[in-house]
Amino acid sequence: MNNEMMPQAIEQREIGKLRPNANPLVAHKFGADPYALVYNNRVYLYMTSDKLEYDADEIPQKNSYQSINKITVISSEDLMNWTDHGEIKVAGPEGAATWASQSWAPAAAHRLINGQDRFYLYFANNASGIGVLSAPTPIGPWSDPIGKALVTRATPGVEDVTWLFDPAVLVDDDNQAYLYFGGGVPEGKPQRPDTARVMRLGADMVSVEGSAQVIPAPFMFENSGIHKHQNIYYYTYCSNFFQVERDEDSPPPGEIAYMTSTHPMGPWTYQGTILKNPGHFFGIGGNNHHAIFPLGAQWYIAYHAQTLCQAMDIPEGYRSTHLNLVEYEETSGRIKAIHADYAGVEQLKSLDPFHIVSGSTIGWSAGVNTRELQQNDQTQSREPEPNPLVSQLHAGSWIALSRVDFGKQGAAAFTASLRSLGGAGILELRLGSEDGNLIGSVHIPAAEDSQEWMEGTTSITGAACVHDLYLVLKSAENHPNSNPCILLQQWTFEKA
Structure with missing residues (x-):
C-alpha cells in the first residue's frame, strides 16, 4: 500500500478530516513540512510525501523518513476544496535530481525570468545539502537546472551548520531573492546553536552569492520560515527539545518562534513564540513545521500534525497539513498567538461547478x-x-x-x-x-x-x-x- 492507497479506500468511511472541519486539509494521503506558494490567487502547498512503511507481515511501522524522495502538491482557491496534483519525482534514479537520495521539507518561489514565468522548488537532500528544481508552471514539469546540490558543505559560511536542510525562500520587492536554511544543535549549545543561515540567491535563482550569514535564533532546532509584512521581515523557526533551563524570554521546546528585522539578512531581534507544539492542541506531538503566507487580505499559517495518523490508529511519524489564521498587533507588528484546531479556516469563496x-x-x-x-x-x-x-x-x-x-x-x-x-x-x-x-x-x-x-x-x-x-x-x-x-x-x- 502506498501514499495514494490509504486504508480508507478499503474501509469506505470518513476519517481524519470530518465534516464540517477544514483540518487536516486532505484525508486520503499524508503531507508534511508544508510550504506555500501563491500564484494567480491560488495557493499551492508543497509537502514532504510521508509514506506508510510496513514490516514483513504488512503491519504499519513508525515512519523512518529514509525512503522519501518525492514532494506532494495540492492547491486551492477557497482553502476548503483541495486539488491533488500528485507527487513530484525529486530524488533517486527516477527523479529529476538523480544525484540526491531524499527530498524533505520543500520551499517554492516564482520569478519572471526573461519575461516568462519560472517556478523554483528547493528541497533538502536529507540533512547533507539543498537542491533546486525549476518548472514553467507551479505543478511542473520539473527539471534539475544545475545537476548538483545548490548548497553543500563547501558553500561559504555553512561549515558549522549541523543540518543543511529545511530551506525557505523570499523574493523581495526589488526581486532580490534570499535563501534561509539550517538546523541542528552542536553539542553543549542548546541555547544558542547558531545553525540558522541566510544568503543571497543569484538572479537566476539557481546559484548563491557571497557567504551565508548566521541568524542567532535562540534554541534553534529546524524549519526556517520567512515572510514580509508591512516592511518587517519575520524569520520563524522551530525550537529544540533539549531539557535545559529556559528563562521566560526563551522559547519552550518544540514551538514555532520568531525574530524580526528591517532587512532580509538581519540584524534580528527575538520576539517570542506563536504556535505551541501540536501535542498541545491534538494530543499527539512530534516535530513542528510551518509556513506563513498571505491570500487575499488575510494571512495564514500552514503546519503539520499527526492527526490523520492518530485517527487511523497506526504508529507515529506520519504528518498531515493544517491551516489556521495569522493575525498581527496593529501598532507593534507582533504576531498574535495562533490557535491550532480541527475547524481550520473559513472557506474564501464558493466553488464554481460550471467550469471543468x-x-x-x-x-x-x-x-x-x-x-x-x-x-x-x-x-x-x-x-x-x-x-x-x-x-x-x-x-x-x-x-x-x-x-x-x-x-x-x-x-x-x-x-x-x-x-x-x-x-x-x-x-x-x-x-x-x-x-x-x-x-x-x-x-x-x-x-x-x-x-x-x-x-x-x-x-x-x-x-x-x-x-x-x-x-x-x-x-x-x-x-x-x-x-x-x-x-x-x-x-x-x-x-x-
Whole structure:
C-alpha cells in the first residue's frame, strides 16, 4: 500500500478530516513540512510525501523518513476544496535530481525570468545539502537546472551548520531573492546553536552569492520560515527539545518562534513564540513545521500534525497539513498567538461547478484515493494544464465538495470523464450529505477489456443556489454485488 492507497479506500468511511472541519486539509494521503506558494490567487502547498512503511507481515511501522524522495502538491482557491496534483519525482534514479537520495521539507518561489514565468522548488537532500528544481508552471514539469546540490558543505559560511536542510525562500520587492536554511544543535549549545543561515540567491535563482550569514535564533532546532509584512521581515523557526533551563524570554521546546528585522539578512531581534507544539492542541506531538503566507487580505499559517495518523490508529511519524489564521498587533507588528484546531479556516469563496473541475478536487471524502495517470491513459482535456491525477472510487465511497454555487437558475446537466474498473455502478449526485437530495445519476457499465474512458452524463433537477455536493458511487440496482470501481478524471455542470 502506498501514499495514494490509504486504508480508507478499503474501509469506505470518513476519517481524519470530518465534516464540517477544514483540518487536516486532505484525508486520503499524508503531507508534511508544508510550504506555500501563491500564484494567480491560488495557493499551492508543497509537502514532504510521508509514506506508510510496513514490516514483513504488512503491519504499519513508525515512519523512518529514509525512503522519501518525492514532494506532494495540492492547491486551492477557497482553502476548503483541495486539488491533488500528485507527487513530484525529486530524488533517486527516477527523479529529476538523480544525484540526491531524499527530498524533505520543500520551499517554492516564482520569478519572471526573461519575461516568462519560472517556478523554483528547493528541497533538502536529507540533512547533507539543498537542491533546486525549476518548472514553467507551479505543478511542473520539473527539471534539475544545475545537476548538483545548490548548497553543500563547501558553500561559504555553512561549515558549522549541523543540518543543511529545511530551506525557505523570499523574493523581495526589488526581486532580490534570499535563501534561509539550517538546523541542528552542536553539542553543549542548546541555547544558542547558531545553525540558522541566510544568503543571497543569484538572479537566476539557481546559484548563491557571497557567504551565508548566521541568524542567532535562540534554541534553534529546524524549519526556517520567512515572510514580509508591512516592511518587517519575520524569520520563524522551530525550537529544540533539549531539557535545559529556559528563562521566560526563551522559547519552550518544540514551538514555532520568531525574530524580526528591517532587512532580509538581519540584524534580528527575538520576539517570542506563536504556535505551541501540536501535542498541545491534538494530543499527539512530534516535530513542528510551518509556513506563513498571505491570500487575499488575510494571512495564514500552514503546519503539520499527526492527526490523520492518530485517527487511523497506526504508529507515529506520519504528518498531515493544517491551516489556521495569522493575525498581527496593529501598532507593534507582533504576531498574535495562533490557535491550532480541527475547524481550520473559513472557506474564501464558493466553488464554481460550471467550469471543468479536476476529479482529484476534494473537500471531504470517504473511501477515496488518488492515482496518477500514465500519459497514454489520459483523455483530451479542455484545460490548458490538465491535472495528471484522478480519484478512484469504490462502491460506497464518496467525494464531497464544499459550498458549490449552482446560481439562482440552477444546473441542467452534469458531465464527467470517467473509466470503469469494476462492475456496473451508479454515480449519484446528492446535495447536503451522502444520502441527501438526489439531483442526478450517472449509470456506469461494467469494465470492458478496452478500458476506454467514457463521458458519463445525466440531467439535473433540483440543484440551485449554494450546497455541498456529494459524488457517491453505488452498485447498480440490478447488480447489487457488482463491486463497481471508477476513475474520475474531471467533471462539470451545464447551466439551466
